[in-house]
Amino acid sequence: MLSKVSESKMHAVRWILVIGWLILIVSLFYDPITHILTDPNNLASPLRDNHECILVQGDRCVPEKAYPIGTRIFWGMILPAAVFIVFVFGHETWRRICPLYFLSQIPRALGLKPRLNIENNQWLIRNHFYLQFFLLFLGLNSRILFINSTRWVLGLFLIATILSAITVVFLYGGRSWCHYVCPFGAVQTVFTGPRGLLGSSAHQAPAKSITQSMCRTVDKSTGQEKSACIGCKSPCMDIDSEKAYWNQLQKPGRKFLQYGYLGLAIGYFIYYRLYSGNFDYYFSGVWTYDNSLFALWKPGFYINNQSIAIPKIAAVPLTLGLSIIVCYYSCHKLEKVYRGYLKHKYPEISSQQVLHRVFTIITFLAFNAFFVYGGRPEILRLPMVLQLLFNGLIVLVSTIWLVRNWKRSAEQYQKESLTHSFRRQLQRLPINIEQFLNGRSLDKLKADELFILAEILPQFSERGRHYVYRWMLEEALAEKCTSSEQSLAYLTSIRQRLGLEDEEHYQILSAISSERPELIYPQQSEKTTETQTLPTKLKKLQEPPNSGCAETQIRRKKR
16 A cells, blocks of 8 residues: 555654654663553543452452553554554555564665575575464463563563564575564465455556565665665565465465464463453453563463463463464364365366465454454453444454455466556557447456457457467566466466467467577576676666566576
């Protein structure tokens, strides 16, 4: 949604958020003011607690008291707001305002070049979903055991996170922290799905666009924005989130992340009930200042009015781990049942599409489950009317998101990504196609309408069909959307619509090879470019890549 906002404006927004975040961190170590707002005797404050005593494990009372609100603001307001922004406005909005991303780019701002090439760390590239999930699991355990209620520990945790992000970017550059390490990056993957509710569609942007949250900077000489991407990941979620979604849908760890996150979220919130013996403990928010949580060796469970002699330091990972395992295998079983049902009723449906629909259901459930608990201590302080409106808003936006993404498919995405190219080739035909469109122009036709139009093209001359197909193939090869080896599969849908056979594809490819060999053998052309002058190379590097195939072009520029 914010992809079109200028980088200079977003830079100012990030500065404001970073300053606010740093003030919050400082307040976790020294805050002589905000306890006034939570003083039970301050009847004018909307932030004071409205309870006398919250029982924990049947015999300990957490009384009302005045306390600084730093931990409460971070866990009860900032974190739920971040999840809501990602789900509704898309990851592109969060990535452009994220203060941690902004601070992680300090090495680039200082002109420091990456020390290592991320492509050499194939373990990280292959297993980053597992790593991010493990760090998320570790972080939630630490929250319950150490961080939630102890201000200085939360402060140290946030500082350590900032330093970790800076270090990763110092080593690998780009957004390597966001893509491969950041635990919240895993949360974004789960909640974004193929596209956020109000996110933009990068694959339908005009050629040479700077899309979504692509790394960008402002050229001081011209004042124009230009791409600052170094190709730290392909496909890149910041350039085209839906392309990344379909490419990574069946990647190792992706399913575990999707199913495991739901179990992790449920286990995290359930543990407060298993620990205290009631739901009041969590919903009151006293856990944000109940320092007794630091008692790691006291009983970690209180069930049926009985303490269970499992220390809290073991009870927390046990609860979260079991919740993850149960949820993963339950979702996996439901996936198999649903897959069997769809294969029986709709034999043509692909395994990828089945998995997408299951993921979509899980995301819908995870979002609603999160807001049953996430931020709830603050929401319960609102008037009942506002609480009901908020609950209705959560159900409404999640339902719209579900309906919008339910029938989404990789085939539909690819069809839409070819729309601009196909429309341009139709406009080049020596035929006035618009005379058959009842006053509508080709620019106004949607992807499905254009492909329906393609079905009538076989009625034109064979030369016209070959003309359209060749131009689309040449454009795809030139922009590095595909290679000569993969082009047959890449253009399958448009070839079928044009009524062309696979053999004709190879004939056209052979003709291109004779006339434009640099498209078929790009390595040779790259060697030729090495003899270009330095000004020519710099000019090409400053050109923003085409939105649909940007990652490939950027990797080529790196070499």
